[in-house]
Amino acid sequence: QQQVKQSxxxxxxxxxxxxxxxxxxxxxxxDYFPWYQQFPGKGPALLIAIRPDVSEKKEGRFTISFNKSxxxxxxxxxxxxxxxxxxxxxxxxxxxxxxVTFGTGTKLQVIP
Amino acid sequence: KAGVTQTPRYLIKTRxxxxxxxxxxxxxxxxxxxxxxxxxxxxxxxxxxxxxTQRNKGNFPGRFSGRQFSNSRSEMNxxxxxxxxxxxxxxxxxxxxxxxxxxxxxxxTRLLVL
Numbered sequence: 563q564q565q566v567k568q569s570x571x572x573x574x575x576x577x578x579x580x581x582x583x584x585x586x587x588x589x590x591x592x593d594y595f596p597w598y599q600q601f602p603g604k605g606p607a608l609l610i611a612i613r614p615d616v617s618e619k620k621e622g623r624f625t626i627s628f629n630k631s632x633x634x635x636x637x638x639x640x641x642x643x644x645x646x647x648x649x650x651x652x653x654x655x656x657x658x659x660x661x662v663t664f665g666t667g668t669k670l671q672v673i674p
Numbered sequence: 675k676a677g678v679t680q681t682p683r684y685l686i687k688t689r690x691x692x693x694x695x696x697x698x699x700x701x702x703x704x705x706x707x708x709x710x711x712x713x714x715x716x717x718x719x720x721x722x723x724x725x726x727t728q729r730n731k732g733n734f735p736g737r738f739s740g741r742q743f744s745n746s747r748s749e750m751n752x753x754x755x756x757x758x759x760x761x762x763x764x765x766x767x768x769x770x771x772x773x774x775x776x777x778x779x780x781x782x783t784r785l786l787v788l
Contacts, residue, residue: 594775596775598779603781604781605678605764605766605779605780605781605782606717606764606779607778607779608777608778611775651716651717659730660705660707660722660724660729660730660766660768660771660777661707661719661722661730661732662707662717662719662777663719664716664717664718665716666716667716667717
């Protein structure tokens with residue numbers, strides 16, 4: 563019940579295209595759903611996050627879509643750029659807990 | 675403001691040895707969490723410390739332990755190293771306990787066990 567399933571494992575997108583990464587969870591106690599971006603040699607950095615009371619959150623080119631009934635959420639990267647090439651992790655956590663349960667990661671490559 | 679600092683950045687040990695990793699949180703942050711990152715298992719939570727007390731612990735054997743000092747700096751120790759302990763160990767700090775929204779990760783310590 564603590565798992566967060568993420569797909570695809572890897573993704574190649576043309577510059578200017580849309581990158582879409584999907585995640586699903588089982589534990590309905592999760593109430594915070596962040597996405598992290600990790601570059602080689604660096605720790606994960608918070609990109610954008612959402613709580614279950616909203617269905618969508620947009621920050622610049624990054625949008626989270628959240629479907630509470632399906633227990634699924636996704637990250638959309640619009641107008642993908644080569645600088646977006648990184649590994650993306652979806653995650654979830656419960657209220658009052660610092661522990662974050664991570665998905666398995668998606669390695670995104672944006673080609674010119 | 676300086677970010678989360680982890681030392682050393684790289685470490686090579688042999689099976690059976692023990693290792694201590696250090697994490698200095700962002701100034702003013704009192705919560706420190708540790709994660710293990712491997713290609714096979716991804717990012718897995720080890721433990722969280724707040725005000726020198728362990729608040730949560732992940733599903734790791736007792737060989738993995740940690741502590742936090744009064745200045746919020748934290749150390750984790752792995753005893754009797756196994757090949758499977760080779761991983762990137764990440765530390766994250768937050769101002770408050772149980773506050774997921776302001777968690778910042780350090781660059782990690784890459785441990786190789788031979």
